[in-house]
Amino acid sequence: MEMLVIELDKKEEIPLYEQIYEQIRIDITEGKLPIGMKLPSKRKLGEFLAVSQTTIEQAYAQLLAEGFISSIPRKGFYVQAIEELAYVEPTYQPSKSSLTKEKCVTIDFSPGDIDMDSFPFALWRKYAKEVIDESSKSLLLLGDPHGDLEIRREIARYLYHSRGVDCTPEQIIIGSGTEQLMPLVIRLLGEHATYAIEDPGYPLTHHVFFHNDRQAIPIKVDEEGIDVQALQQAEANVVYVTPSHQFPTGTVLSAARRTALLNWASSHEDHFIIEDDYDSEFRYAGRPIPALQGMDKGDNVIYLSTFSKSLMPSLRIAYMVLPQVLLKRYREAFIHYSSTVPRLDQHILAGFMADGHFSRHLNKMRKTYRRKLHTLTEALLPYAPRVSFSGEEAGMHIIVTVHTTLSEEKLSQKATEAGIRIYGLNKYRTSPVDQEPSFLIGFGGLSTETIKTAIEKLMAVWSIKKECRQSRT
């Protein structure tokens, strides 16, 4: 039995086999048992330690599985060569929140927040209850990598009726958000694609291009939307745009520019438009403006949208509509990729849409947001002409411009000091420009009461006083 010393504590809670395993393992790692040494047979060691042979078998099996010993059939067990390595003692300590939100922020004019009081919890719970059921147990397994047909069918129907988007459910790919879908688009368009982006624009998309080592040429946005003439002169073959409600300026792309943009795309075979229609559901005047995708003759528009604004940001269901030419490429490239959207959620949403609740919810929310927008603009009007605003035709934020000698940065800072978070327009530009200070003012997540008091507080902080009341033309 030479060097093999094992002490067992039969009163201890640790199973005997584990005590044996542990001591042999330590002896091996510490080099006390020489490489190639034959271990005693199960029977012998069992007798020696006065434990059952099964106990020894369990210990040896574990050592074997972890590769500390090897087994030669009908001969026995041998110590394997192990390089020295100290096991690290775990140092886990349940720690405090990593969410170190600035505590002083009392009002957040975030353009990404939604109205939380109007979400139909009871209905959503009903569909969840129906879906999370024994009877739909096959939903536990992976579904269609593009997203289940049920939800894609509902989205195609909705897009056709509400956005003029012309597509079949087959063209729709469900994903977890722009962060997740855009890299797939970038792969599809190949390594030689050069991108144009709106400036100012959506920072997330710009980061996605950067992280995927793609060049992204900034194109100026003016009061008609992206400058298509500048695009024509740029060396880009793909453009990322937000035509229905430009982010962040809130501009609606003019009809002339729309046509010019589509013509730019159809002029070359490898030209594509990525149309991000992120908050088009919320338009407060007249009919919704149809998506570029529906006007497209040339199969050149990749249409992107999301349920983040229309239902909830945390749902993480977005989708894209691929032109036929890219659909084939997509199928070939991403055959191994599963849908990133939980299937139960896909079916909760599909049921909710199929029964007409989504349209009803949108109609309700449109009224809610229109009321909030009205409150916001009414609260701002008394401060004209020192304060003006734009981008109020759609969406959940407007742009407020302050006519003052103070800088955007200085105004931001004053607001922050007063516990009000606002979002300076320069932050959304590739490089800051010397213009009048402008801010994104999101109103989705604030109550009408808060909007009123918050604007008053903000103006007070900026020392802007009410002028004689006038209505806006």
Add this chain to the structure above:
Amino acid sequence: MEMLVIELDKKEEIPLYEQIYEQIRIDITEGKLPIGMKLPSKRKLGEFLAVSQTTIEQAYAQLLAEGFISSIPRKGFYVQAIEELAYVEPTYQPSKSSLTKEKCVTIDFSPGDIDMDSFPFALWRKYAKEVIDESSKSLLLLGDPHGDLEIRREIARYLYHSRGVDCTPEQIIIGSGTEQLMPLVIRLLGEHATYAIEDPGYPLTHHVFFHNDRQAIPIKVDEEGIDVQALQQAEANVVYVTPSHQFPTGTVLSAARRTALLNWASSHEDHFIIEDDYDSEFRYAGRPIPALQGMDKGDNVIYLSTFSKSLMPSLRIAYMVLPQVLLKRYREAFIHYSSTVPRLDQHILAGFMADGHFSRHLNKMRKTYRRKLHTLTEALLPYAPRVSFSGEEAGMHIIVTVHTTLSEEKLSQKATEAGIRIYGLNKYRTSPVDQEPSFLIGFGGLSTETIKTAIEKLMAVWSIKKECRQSRT
């Protein structure tokens, strides 16, 4: 009123303002109204058409919003320059399923399927009901981009106790799956990283490297796992491994190799191990084998795992544990990225784990899968020595090797013709090797009855007869 001709049908269902809008829009796009032409004032046109001024205002507002006309304050509305473009008529037709599953498959030995009969639907529904509630409405908004603290805390606790993984919740990033997390890791490790992968290995990861334009050097896997000596000679600084249960061979990385691998990683500052611990919960003999991450002194292991096997593939919740050195880089790089995992699902899972249901579920499933595995190996034993198997220590699939003159492809084909889907090992290699035909036989999704009859059917198809019954040593 010159060229402006508008015909109104007051009995039609289409609102009057929309009829007016539509006709002017068509006249503009067709060039019937010259660019720069001044439109009649709202009052004049209202009188002329015998409709209210508000109706005209609505029509003009829509034309204005879409950029067909422009407005000059106190002067009027003017026709804008529009390039010619034919509107495409939508051709949407609700179509049939894109899921063209091969109908003839009656038995699928997929290694990715799980047991659907044991999922605790009632419990899951209970937590869903609790989470989808007015009282937790703040969950509608975006949460921590790394995943909410509640779920990360539960995962850290679980990993420490069950996998020997030493981490704080701060090191954990929640994601939607390997497809989604790996590209982030690739960004983190920079453009000069060169990767080594197991051969045979997990095809999804290989595709992710390919799609992200990263070189991936295949390293041979033998009966002890990945060949670390070959890795040392390869020009790679990051290796992707599945040490607890190599995919697809089922090998457990030997202790000697574990140590050698960790030493390889700590020998250079830029060396990293990506440890994918995808199905380590299911080990059927002895104690679970601790993760490499817990043995790592040098902060060089990126640990990846998922709830796909332990709960359901369609849940789409995976996670990674980043070493401190990469955590800082991650925070800086992906500040704009939101978590791709729906927040309600994060909290359903966190509640389920916190109350101990996850551990209980794992214990139950371990028994279930052990029973299925036992049925499978018992069904195979009578066909020895013509059929042998390996990789049965853990997970939800084993490797079955057929000692025959027929090729892997031929055997696959025969199985498919009989409605049985099996997965040839060569499919998981970077290039097929001339070896005895081997197959991944997944047993998670099949009932014990099906396993028995399916193996009998498969052997019959292959014309392999039972030898005299013998037990396996």
